[in-house]
Amino acid sequence: MSESLRLSRRTLLASAGAGALTASVPGRAAAAGPDEAPSGPSEAREVDVAIVGAGLTGLTAARQLKQAGRSVHVVEADDRVGGRVWTVDAADGTPVNWGATFVGPQQTRILGLAKELGVGTYKTFNTGKNVQFFNGNRKTYQGTIPAVDLGSLLELNTLMSRLNGHASSLDPAAPWAEPRAKEWDAQTFYTWIRTNARSTQTHKLLDLACLSLFSVESQEIPLLHVLFYIRSAGSLQVLLNTGNAAQEQQFDGGSQRIPELMAAQLGDDAVTLSSPVRRVVTDGDRTIVHGDGVTVSAKRVIVAVPPPMIPRISFEPGLSALKDQLCQRSPMGSVGKAVAVYDRPFWRAKGLTGQATSDTGPVKITFDISPGSGTPGVMMGFVDGQDAREFGVTSLADRRAAVLEQFTTWFGPEAASPKEYLDVHWDSLEFHRGCPVAVPQPGAITGYKGALSAPEGALHFACTETATRWSGYMDGAVQAGEVVAAQVGAAL
Ligand SMILES: Cc1cc2nc3c(=O)[nH]c(=O)nc-3n(C[C@H](O)[C@H](O)[C@H](O)COP(=O)(O)OP(=O)(O)OC[C@H]3O[C@@H](n4cnc5c(N)ncnc54)[C@H](O)[C@@H]3O)c2cc1C
CATH class of the missing domain: 3.50.50.60 (FAD/NAD(P)-binding domain)
Structure with missing residues (x-):
């Protein structure tokens, strides 16, 4: 590979403006901006x-x-x-994906391409309990069933089935051709959730699902596009889950x-x-x-x-x-990522997967993105939608403090002292202006x-x-x- 291509991965874009957050990775050179x-x-x-x-x-x-x-x-x-x-290196050389990270067994095209190129995969750590932080209360739960009351769970299950059912009627090459397309395109996902679900827990969980998939608030997206996305992947579960789903694996050495x-x-x-x-x-x-x-x-x-x-x-x-x-x-959606690097993934020893969901930001979703070797421990938090907009105008010290406070509440006091903290704000990058998707x-x-x-x-x-x-x-x-x-x- 040419030196220029190899080196480019380790460089960062110039800041979009004085004080603007693009990506904070100590010790890395900034590349020439478009004016240069x-x-x-x-x-x-x-x-x-x-x-x-x-x-x-x-x-x-x-x-x-x-x-x-x-x-x-x-x-x-x-x-x-x-x-x-986009993969950058943490100070100790650990690859950190600023952009696409996860791949699932259903995604045969990218997996086939990676195999052809000799890029291996490893499983996202998914053993133990997940953390849920709603209304200021920390709870843990096993598997894919969140820690909410039975009524909300039943309602959530019914609505997920309904979304999958509606989605299955779409032609992914022409979603506009479905007889109900106009009706579904005329309402936001927010409106649909509140029309169809009574439980505020169900509202929260579906709003979070929307943030995690599109990095937009549910009032910023039409139901029809949510259905198209589900159709193009296969089901809402395959989009959202880790095991046997879209978050199951990561690429060795970074995507x-x-x-x-x-x-x-x-x-x-x-x-x-x-x-x-x-x-x-x-x-x-x-x-x-x-x-x-x-x-x-x-x-x-x-x-x-x-x-x-x-x-x-x-x-x-x-x-x-x-x-x-x-x-x-x-x-584009609005998204940032906050990453803390620890000597080891200490949460694993506590029986935690490192996956958390929260109803308060800046981070609302986390994953353990440690390398396949298991060290160092790398915790990644997604900052999406309105939280990303606010994150992008906050100082590095304040961003670091806010994120580490959340990680500490969810995973324990060890989270307060990472060996490195780094973050990225895609909305500020000149040739991207947001992510992960339009x-x-x-x-x-x-x-x-x-x-x-x-x-x-x-x-x-x-x-x-x-x-x-x-x-x-x-x-x-x-x-x-x-x-x-x-x-x-x-x-x-
Ligand atoms: C934070 C984040 C998390 C994600 N997580 C995942 C994940 O876990 N799994 C997954 O599968 N996908 C994930 N994605 C989505 C995935 O990265 C994209 O779907 C995919 O990479 C899009 O590829 P693309 O080639 O279509 O577009 P892009 O990757 O956007 O490529 C377009 C290129 O055009 C360049 N460009 C723009 N304007 C110009 C111009 N005027 N002149 C020349 N070049 C220009 C851009 O710099 C860019 O390199 C994530 C994305 C982000 C940002």
């Missing part, structure tokens, strides 16, 4: 297919097209490949090894980093991609960036109104239908958001890359 773009003459390239974005979607498409004998060039804004798959190895296979010459694409101009049978320091002339272009990032590029001729407006109606607003799915993935002239569009299987996940990104590669291959 290379000033030399632009390098000119000519290929069959130019790809904007070196996330899993763009790299999958590049890899497949190259294997089919096409020439490709990938232009990436960040100083690293991987996009929403970013996968895009790094993919980029290395493509070769240094096929990827330009630190080059935000500003303009894409189609003139006759060529389309020119203008990045900082590079222009790529191609027969076809794959735009492999998330929906809100698409209209930030200037297209000539302009994007269709439908695609542009759908992108405007599909903002969330269409009420009315957008039925109003704009398939406009996101529709090709426009020589331009093709793909990202995990266009996937029909495991949309929003690494697995979905691989599927989206495969689909767009086939589409472009047929068009060339």
Whole structure:
């Protein structure tokens, strides 16, 4: 692998503004920001297919097209490949995933890709009891049944079955075509929960499920999109659970090894980093991609960036109104991650999994993300939705204190003194502006239908958001890359 690709994983984006939180990892260098773009003459390239974005979607498409004998060039804004798959090293060298972490046995595309690349997996620690912190009370429970009263449990079970049932009636390639789609698209998940559940415990649990899946509050997402997500994964349980579900495994050495190895296979010459694409101009049978320091002339272009990032590029001729407006109606979720590194995962000896749920922030969900070897102990807390918005404007000292206080309440006094604390705020990162996934607003799915993935002239569009299987996940990104590669291959 080239030095530039290998080093890029260990660098961080420049801060989006004075005092703004992007990622706090002591001792790491900041890369040049977009205003410090290379000033030399632009390098000119000519290929069959130019790809904007070196996330899993763009790299999958590049890899497949190259294997089919096409020439490709990938232009990436960040100083690293991987996009929403980003691994940094803690001070002791332990890999910490800032972005995608977990993979489940149902996610056969990303698992197959990892196997092909020689990246192994290990099981997320899931032995013992989980912690639940509701109304200021700490309780523990075993397995997947939360510590709430029987009435709430029965209600939760009924509603989860109803959601799965509604979801199963959707065609994941055309959720707008379901006869009840408009009705489901016209209400938020918040409204649906409160219309259908009487127990405030059920409200809390479903609100938390929403935060954990989309990093948005339940009032920010239409029921139809929740149903689409469930359909694209298989069931709500497979999305939410750990064992035999989406959180079951993690990648040895960190998830970013996968895009790094993919980029290395493509070769240094096929990827330009630190080059935000500003303009894409189609003139006759060529389309020119203008990045900082590079222009790529191609027969076809794959735009492999998330929906809100698409209209930030200037297209000539302009994007269709439908695609542009759908992108405007599909903002990213709000998310941060807070990580504490300990000499050992002390909670395991207390019979705890390290998984906690809370009705108060900043952290509302935790996982033990220690490496497969079991040391050091790494505790990760998700900061989602409104909590992420507040977290992003709080000082590092205050963030650290708030998170460690929560960890201490849930897991014991040892949590107060980690050997390192680090955190990230995706909303502040210039080429991401939130994560883990774009969330269409009420009315957008039925109003704009398939406009996101529709090709426009020589331009093709793909990202995990266009996937029909495991949309929003690494697995979905691989599927989206495969689909767009086939589409472009047929068009060339
Ligand atoms: C905090 C977090 C937790 C997650 N947890 C999980 C998980 O546990 N399991 C899981 O499967 N998935 C998880 N995900 C989701 C997963 O990371 C994504 O679904 C997947 O990586 C998306 O890949 P993509 O290629 O479609 O998009 P991206 O990874 O977003 O790739 C798009 C690329 O385009 C680049 N770009 C943007 N604008 C421009 C421009 N103008 N010019 C050039 N380049 C540009 C970006 O820098 C980026 O590299 C998580 C994501 C986050 C952030």
